Amino acid sequence: MPEFHMVVCVKVVPRSDEIRVDRETRLLDRRHARLELNPPDMSALEMALNTRDRYGGKLDILSMGPLSFEPLLRVGLAMGCDHIVLLSDRAFGGADTLATTYTLAKGIEKMGGADLIFCGEESADGATGQVPAGLAEWLNVSQLTLLTELSLDLDKQTATGRRSLKGGYEILETPLPCVVSVKNASQEPRFINFSRKAWAYETERVTVWNAVDLNADPESIGLTGSPTTVSELARVPVRERKRIKLEGEAMAKAEQLAVIIRDSL
Amino acid sequence: MTDEIRLQLDDHMYERLAALTGGAVAVCYQCGTCTASCPWGLVREDYLPVRTIIHQAQLGVPGWQDNLWLCTTCGQCEALCPRGVKIIDIFRGLRELAWESNHVEKGLPSLLWSVYWSENPWSQPPSQRAAWAKGLDLPVFDATQHEILLYVGCTSSYDQRAQKIARALVSTLNAAGVKYGYLGNEEPCCGESVLSVGNKEYFKEIAGKTAAVFKEKGVTDLVVISPHCYDVFKNHYPMAENYLKPKHYTQYLADLISEGRLKFEVALKEKVTFQDPCYLGRHNGEYEAPRQILSAIPGIELVEMETNRSEGLCCGGGGGRMWLETVNAERFSNLRVKQAEKTGAGTLATACPFCTVCLEDSAKNLPPGKMRVKDIAEIAAQALKKPRE
Amino acid sequence: MPPSRYRENEESKAVWVYLEQEEGTLENVSLEVLSKGRELADVMKWKLVGLLPGSGVHALAKEAITRGADEIWVMDHPLLTTFTIEGHGAVVYDAVMLGKPSIFLLGATHNGRDLAGRLAVRFRTGLNADCTNLHMDEKDALLVSEVSGFGGGVVAMIEMQNHRPQMATVRPGVFALSEPDSARRGKVIDVPVNLKPEQIKTRILERVRSGVVDLTRVPVLVVGGRGVNGDFETLKKLAEILGGDVGATRPPVDAGFIERERQIGQTGVVSSPKMALCCGLSGAFHLLVGIDKADVVVSINSDPEAPIFEFSDYYIVGDVSQYLPVLIQTLESQQEISHA
Numbered sequence: 004m005p006e007f008h009m010v011v012c013v014k015v016v017p018r019s020d021e022i023r024v025d026r027e028t029r030l031l032d033r034r035h036a037r038l039e040l041n042p043p044d045m046s047a048l049e050m051a052l053n054t055r056d057r058y059g060g061k062l063d064i065l066s067m068g069p070l071s072f073e074p075l076l077r078v079g080l081a082m083g084c085d086h087i088v089l090l091s092d093r094a095f096g097g098a099d100t101l102a103t104t105y106t107l108a109k110g111i112e113k114m115g116g117a118d119l120i121f122c123g124e125e126s127a128d129g130a131t132g133q134v135p136a137g138l139a140e141w142l143n144v145s146q147l148t149l150l151t152e153l154s155l156d157l158d159k160q161t162a163t164g165r166r167s168l169k170g171g172y173e174i175l176e177t178p179l180p181c182v183v184s185v186k187n188a189s190q191e192p193r194f195i196n197f198s199r200k201a202w203a204y205e206t207e208r209v210t211v212w213n214a215v216d217l218n219a220d221p222e223s224i225g226l227t228g229s230p231t232t233v234s235e236l237a238r239v240p241v242r243e244r245k246r247i248k249l250e251g252e253a254m255a256k257a258e259q260l261a262v263i264i265r266d267s268l
Numbered sequence: 269m270t271d272e273i274r275l276q277l278d279d280h281m282y283e284r285l286a287a288l289t290g291g292a293v294a295v296c297y298q299c300g301t302c303t304a305s306c307p308w309g310l311v312r313e314d315y316l317p318v319r320t321i322i323h324q325a326q327l328g329v330p331g332w333q334d335n336l337w338l339c340t341t342c343g344q345c346e347a348l349c350p351r352g353v354k355i356i357d358i359f360r361g362l363r364e365l366a367w368e369s370n371h372v373e374k375g376l377p378s379l380l381w382s383v384y385w386s387e388n389p390w391s392q393p394p395s396q397r398a399a400w401a402k403g404l405d406l407p408v409f410d411a412t413q414h415e416i417l418l419y420v421g422c423t424s425s426y427d428q429r430a431q432k433i434a435r436a437l438v439s440t441l442n443a444a445g446v447k448y449g450y451l452g453n454e455e456p457c458c459g460e461s462v463l464s465v466g467n468k469e470y471f472k473e474i475a476g477k478t479a480a481v482f483k484e485k486g487v488t489d490l491v492v493i494s495p496h497c498y499d500v501f502k503n504h505y506p507m508a509e510n511y512l513k514p515k516h517y518t519q520y521l522a523d524l525i526s527e528g529r530l531k532f533e534v535a536l537k538e539k540v541t542f543q544d545p546c547y548l549g550r551h552n553g554e555y556e557a558p559r560q561i562l563s564a565i566p567g568i569e570l571v572e573m574e575t576n577r578s579e580g581l582c583c584g585g586g587g588g589r590m591w592l593e594t595v596n597a598e599r600f601s602n603l604r605v606k607q608a609e610k611t612g613a614g615t616l617a618t619a620c621p622f623c624t625v626c627l628e629d630s631a632k633n634l635p636p637g638k639m640r641v642k643d644i645a646e647i648a649a650q651a652l653k654k655p656r657e
Numbered sequence: 658m659p660p661s662r663y664r665e666n667e668e669s670k671a672v673w674v675y676l677e678q679e680e681g682t683l684e685n686v687s688l689e690v691l692s693k694g695r696e697l698a699d700v701m702k703w704k705l706v707g708l709l710p711g712s713g714v715h716a717l718a719k720e721a722i723t724r725g726a727d728e729i730w731v732m733d734h735p736l737l738t739t740f741t742i743e744g745h746g747a748v749v750y751d752a753v754m755l756g757k758p759s760i761f762l763l764g765a766t767h768n769g770r771d772l773a774g775r776l777a778v779r780f781r782t783g784l785n786a787d788c789t790n791l792h793m794d795e796k797d798a799l800l801v802s803e804v805s806g807f808g809g810g811v812v813a814m815i816e817m818q819n820h821r822p823q824m825a826t827v828r829p830g831v832f833a834l835s836e837p838d839s840a841r842r843g844k845v846i847d848v849p850v851n852l853k854p855e856q857i858k859t860r861i862l863e864r865v866r867s868g869v870v871d872l873t874r875v876p877v878l879v880v881g882g883r884g885v886n887g888d889f890e891t892l893k894k895l896a897e898i899l900g901g902d903v904g905a906t907r908p909p910v911d912a913g914f915i916e917r918e919r920q921i922g923q924t925g926v927v928s929s930p931k932m933a934l935c936c937g938l939s940g941a942f943h944l945l946v947g948i949d950k951a952d953v954v955v956s957i958n959s960d961p962e963a964p965i966f967e968f969s970d971y972y973i974v975g976d977v978s979q980y981l982p983v984l985i986q987t988l989e990s991q992q993e994i995s996h997a
Contacts (some may be wrong), residue, residue, distance in 0.1 A: 008561045018385075020393040031811065037394070037977040039385045100784055101777065130805050131767075131786035136742075136774025145858045146742055148771050163862070167871065168767060174863040188873060188927070193370050197469035220659070228658045230820035231783035234801070236813045244954060245970040256973050257983035260955065261991060263971050264899065266934050267831065267953045268877065375924065390923070390945060427942040428964055544766065593924040596911035629941065632883065 007060030007157065010111060011051040011121040013079055014041040014137070015072040016128045024238035031236065036076055042187075043123030049190035050153060050183070051121040052083045058155050060118075061085050065110050067095055067103065073209055080203035081195040088114060090214040097226030100129075104137030106224050109217040111142060118180045119162065124149060124187040135184035144178040151189040155179075281365065282328035288361035289366050292354040302345035302355055307582055308338055311598040318345055322358060332362055337373040340589050340600070341464055342549035342582030347391075351610040359587075363466020374628045376465050379591045383474070388422035389461040389591065397451040400424070400431040404438055409449030411486030416520070418450045419492040422457055423621040429628065430621035434493060436649035437517055444521075446532040450490070456481045458497040463504060465588035475505050482512060483535070491520045493645070495547035495620045496586070502552065516548055518619050518644055525564045532651035535567030540647070541613040542570065543604060543627060544580035545620035558619045558644050565651040571632050573607040581607065585622035601630040605639060619644045661782040661820040663757045668821050670798075670883040671704040672697050673758040675749065676721055676729075677740075677768055678711050679866075685834075686764030689722050690827050692835035693791060694762055695725030697800070700793045706730060706758065710748050712738040715845070719965055722843035725835055729843060730756070734850040736857060739864070740768045743857045747774050748850055753780070753822060755848075760800050761822035762791075764829060772953075773826045782820040787828050800825065830876055830931065847889050868903070877901025878930040880948065884937020884958060884977050887914040891981050892936060898988050904928065904947075906938045921947035940965025957981075 010159045017036035025032045040048075055062045064079045067090040068071060077085050098106060111117050120142075125132035139146035147153070150164040151172070163176045167186050202208070214224055222228060249256045273494070285293060300319045303309070308316035316338045324332040339359045348357050366372050382391040400420070409417045416442065416502050424434040441448055459474030488511050492498045501514035515523075522528035540562055548554045555577045562570050584600035596602070605627060608616040616631065616639055618624055628641040672694045691707060695948040698705040707721040710732040718729040732748045749772065753761060763769040765787045777784035787804035793803050794816065800823040805812045817823050872878060879901040881892045889903060896903045904921040905914070921928060923943035929950035936957050938944060945968055948954060956969040959976045966972045973980060 018393070018395075019810050020395050022807055024811060045381070079950060100786070101781070102775070104778060106794065122349045131784070131804075131887065132770050133774035133777065133786045134786055136771050137778045137784075140775045140778035146775070147859075150766055166767075167869075168864075168866065170871070171864070171866040171869050173861055173865070174875060175859050176862055177859040190751045191374060191377050192381065193468070194367065194372075194467070195366065195384075197467075198368065207736070222658045229783070230658065230661070231785065231815050231817045234816055236811065238811055244968055245972050246967065248966070249973045253975065253979060254618070256975070257980050258987050260957075260971065260973060260980075261984055261987040263955065264932065264934070265991060268899065390942075428940075428945070428967070431944055591924070593917075593920075626943070629907070632939075 007058065008115070008117045009051055009055060009060055009062045009121065010046075010065050010093060010114065010117040011047050011062065011079070011084065012107060012123075013044045013048065013064050013076060014123075014126050015039070015065050015068055015075050016126060017064065019127055022050070024236055038072070040075055040078060041126045041128075043125055043127065043185075044188060045123070045178045045192040046190040047121040047123040047185040048079055048082060048084070049152070049192040050185045052193065053190070054119070054153060054155065055083070058157060063088060063114065065114070066090070067110070077203045077208065078195060080208055081197070081199045082193055083196065083199070087209045089184055089211045090217065091211050093099055093161045094214045094221065094225045096225075097229060098224065099229035100131050100133045100137055101126045101230060101233045102228035103222055104134055104141055105228060106217070106219060107134070107138055108141035109219045110212065113212060113217050116180070119155075120180070120182045123180065124184055133230045135182050139182035139241065142180070143170070144180045144182060146184070147175055148179055148184040149186045150183055151186050153183060202262060271499045276329065278330070280327070280329040280588070284365060285325055285361050288364055289354065289357045292357045292361070293322055295351050296322050296326065296353045297351055298323060299350060301348050301350060305344050305348045307342065307344060307600050310603060311600065319354065321362070322353070323612065324656070325358060325362060333366060335370060336362055336366060337376070337465075337588065337592060339587050340546075340582050340584055341587035342546040344579070344582065347550050347578050350634040360463070360466045360468065364468050366525045367467050370510045372465075375591055376588060379465065379588070380462060380467060380470060381460055383457055383459070387457045388426060389395045389457070390422060391428045392426040395453060397425050397455060400434055401427075401438075401452070404435065406438065406452075407449045409451055409485060409487065414447050414449045415489065416446065416448045417485075417487045417490040418448050418647070419458075419490045419497060420450060421453060421492060421494040421497045421621070424493045425455070427621065427625065429625055432457060433621060433624065433643040433645050436643065437493060437645040439649045440521065440530070440645060446524070446529070451485070454481075458500050460496040461588065461591070463500060464496070464586060471504070472506075474502070479505055479512070487512070489515070491515050491517050493517055493621065495545045495552070496622065499547040500549050504645065516554060516557070516619070518548070518557040518561060519554060521648060522560045525560065532565045532648070533653055534651045536565055536647065536651050537567045538615050539571060539611075539613040540615040540617050541573050541608050541611045542576070543583065543608070543616060543623050544577055544588055545618060545623050546580075546582050548619060549580060550578055558617070561644055561648055562617065565647065568647075571611045571613055573604075573611055575607065583618075583620075583623040583626040590622055590625075599626070599630060601626040602633060607631040609634065609639060614638075615640045615642055615647070617642055617644050617647055659781060662754065662780045663821055665759070665819050665821055667757055668759040669757050670701065671706055671756065671758040672760045672762065673706045673708055673753065673756065673822070674726070675761070675763040675769065675772065676707045676709045676717070677764055677766060678709070678714055678717055681717070683717050684719060684764055684766060686766060686769070686827065686829040688721075688834055689829070689832040690762050690764050691721060691724045691726060693827070693832040695835060697760065697791060697793050700795060701798060703759070704728065706756065708732075708749060708752055710737045710745050718845045720837075723837040723839050723841050725841070727843050729845050730848050731845060732848045732850050732853055736852045736854065737850070739861055741769050741857050741859050741861070742775060743859060744852060745772060746779075747856060749851060750776055750779055751851075752848055755955070758822050759798070760954065761824050763824075763826045765826035766829065769826055773824060777824050780822065780824075782822060782824060783817045785815050785825040788825045789828060789831055791825060791827065799823070870916075872902055872904050872919065872921070872926045872928050874929065875902045876931045878904050878921070878928050878932070878948065878951070879934045879936065880904045880906065880938060881909055881915070881936050882906040882938025883908040885909060886937075886978070887912065888978065891916050891985070895934070895981060895985055895988075898985065898992065901930065906941070906944050923947070935965055935969070936981065938965060939963045940968055
């Protein structure tokens, strides 16, 4: 039996508080923003590492983006992952959810498939939260989303997860292979293990594939493969608290406050 | 089959620890003064068994993990240890082993990630680091023009309460005509929180980077607000001896007073007692500078609490405890505020942002207005000049 | 790029809305989307259709009609009793392929997101997720979706020319509910369901719909501090009216007035509600970290110097115990008016 293979999808994102929108081009200006691993993906990394600790197997990181993302992804190796596959090609740029999930699915296909694929709940930049389900559809596998806990039965080849619901949860069981999305902030990611750091920075830890390597349909990737178009983009001004003191008689103030509450919701 | 209890001696663990602590554990002869003097005994029935932990470490047997994260590294035990065992080094060493095996207290990995991604332990955006100085018009440090670098530190940069300490210090430095600059958003984290929870490898990386920033900017003399930053710059930075000359701000202000550059003109009719921050006092032997400042302010009556100087009770915020929850009944600061109350003082002064935050939380348990918690920088700023009529 | 399963020239001029139900009750957000869908359909003079999969859900069709639907397509089958991605995915896919609507909207609930993400790929179409607004570009008959990213720091307008359906999920609470019109008439269409048990791969082993406190994403967080004097009942009442939940600062948790799992801040929960209502708390930094991400902060505290006011959008200097009852009364009477 081949080794149990897990993949965790990780995105590198600019810090939300440091991106700007160029007033003229109306494009996102990320040049001055420092990069980080998408915070929700940190929960996915932890659940993946924890699952590997419990059940064994190989755990790879899959990401899409420019080569400059590589050093950040190596953080995941230092945390305990085995290998990185970075899908990098100019042609992948400008992808919406459809093109992104297609490309990631091609990456997993090229890796020889996976028994279990972990994703964060959503990305801090795009915040669509639609990648896990879309990826599962392309791969034609089942999905367990918004999990706070996961266990496996490798004999029965099933995954059982605790999926959060509004005010509650449900325990779901589904056959492997499966895509799992991990509820944001549900796992505290372990810190970098410094004894792994030198190893993590060795060249051979990273495999880079471009569109040709993936045998991807050129019409289905990047901006070309994205049916949606952005017509307008604007930066919402950084939140400054208004600091408005409500004055008047007690009754009047309470009524004023009630109106404010209703208007804000 | 008989039940047999086998004690596994973990030689590897012992050797690792010996290496990590420079053999600190070997010196201990198990007298137990440490356990008896540890302030956890004041608040917990099952105290912090310092001696037992050291013994477990000496033998290389498990058990030391259980209470590992309680230690506030206040150094009370070290101050009294007859063998001069570096007990804090042992705790930090054990914590380092815990990091290696991923067995650390919940919340601490998040603390380290915060430092990793945001360069401060408070999960705040780096782009807002200098927000505390808005409107103060502080110059960016220039080695050719400035006597000192004002190193603000993460807590005084972001914590609204501690920001007041930084602003008060700025007005005092201005009044004394000191030529100084700061680094604004570029100010790097000192890494003390990381060292205090025992991740020495990561701390080394931070210290290397931060030292490089100082070197590049030509920093030699720096004045720091937090005794925690002061301690790492002074005792744990790789090139400390070479060129960094850190001073805690109380030391610097005391110098300014003796040089005649800083004068207090306003009499503050206050009865004040002083909390010795562990990292200023026990860790670095500085008990006098803060008291000199208070004595130089007309009108202040300084009274001492029942424990003070090398026996002063810790606020509970060191050793990473600022990032862990301590239940109300077990907060040292509650006891400390009561000690302060007994002196009849209306002001509890300290010189550390962690102390200020912890003590102020506890002072809220007293009737309103009963005990004001102030940093010495704030008291000094109040005494600067006669208000214009 | 490859075409979607059907294209704009094959579309039917209609707005479709997925109606999510749980144990015989329609999700609020489904009704909100229906209300917005009515607006969009009116602009274009199109039809508004509700898609209702479930088991024994016919009664809900009438309710949806009173909220503006012209037609309800009911897919009734025992295998659709509870949401599974395979079951609901299959029947919704078939229905959409049958009706080929121009626009297909869903509430961005947990299930709505699962369904939308999967179906968008199955249709080979685009999807705008978690939209904060929707409107029609009348000239080109296109849906324009407003989405936000970077923690709300950036907003974008997104549209799609040729792929269909134009899919969007809508964040709960974004759109106002229209008034129900009981005189409204609509058509209820029974859609035959072809579903076999072996299609459902995911088994639900257990389901708990209450008792789990999750303050990270509540729409309204009512936080009580020392100044509440342990009266969390009043706070709970207020939270209930506003569809939110209650959190606390450290002192009331310490004092045992409320569970520690509700502690907000550095060593507790970091929440991102639409509104944080701070009652009787001074605003220590370790608390503020926990409500930093709130869209709006409102506070009441008797201490005019309380640091929380610096951090508030609106504030009242005064005693919480005096203001909360009046506030609750006012909000309740508003509610009665809007329901009348």
